[in-house]
Amino acid sequence: MAKRLSNQSTVGDVLKQIIEVNxxxxxxxxxxxKEAWRSLMGNGVNSYTRNVVLKGSTLYVELxxxxxxxxxxxxxxxxxxxxxxxxxxxxxxxxxxx
Numbered sequence: 793m794a795k796r797l798s799n800q801s802t803v804g805d806v807l808k809q810i811i812e813v814n815x816x817x818x819x820x821x822x823x824x825x826k827e828a829w830r831s832l833m834g835n836g837v838n839s840y841t842r843n844v845v846l847k848g849s850t851l852y853v854e855l856x857x858x859x860x861x862x863x864x865x866x867x868x869x870x871x872x873x874x875x876x877x878x879x880x881x882x883x884x885x886x887x888x889x890x
Contacts, residue, residue, distance in 0.1 A: 821846055821879075821883050822845070822846045824879055824883070825844065825846045825851060825875060825879070825883060825884065826844045826846075828874075828875045828878040828879055829841070829844045829851075829853070829875065831878070832874050832875065832878060837860065837864070840855050840856050840857040840860050841853060841854070841855060841856075842854040842855065842856055846883070846884070849882075849883065849884060849885040849886065850884070850885065850886045850887070850888060851871075851872075851875070851884045851886070851887045851888070852888045852890065853887065853888070853889050853890065854890045855889060855890065861889045861890075864889055865889055868886075868887045868889075871887050872884050872885065872886065872887055
């Protein structure tokens with residue numbers, strides 16, 4: 793049976809508790825990273841982005857443009873820093889561009 797929370801808990805605290813108890817954080821990270829990629833990269837990069845997948849702490853990004861892939865490969869550490877800053881915690885440690 794689930795532990796009853798005090799009546800003074802905020803909705804955010806209750807949701808965090810549910811995510812923690814049900815071990816949903818990896819799935820939430822997957823969604824958060826996709827949204828962060830979309831918002832940070834803008835329409836130009838997003839139009840060439842086919843897929844964004846987080847496996848463990850590695851972000852795999854599938855691009856349709858080899859030129860864009862080469863250009864982004866020079867700024868991998870900056871991409872990692874920007875995404876982690878957007879999420880306000882260290883989720884991504886490496887980026888693989890395909």
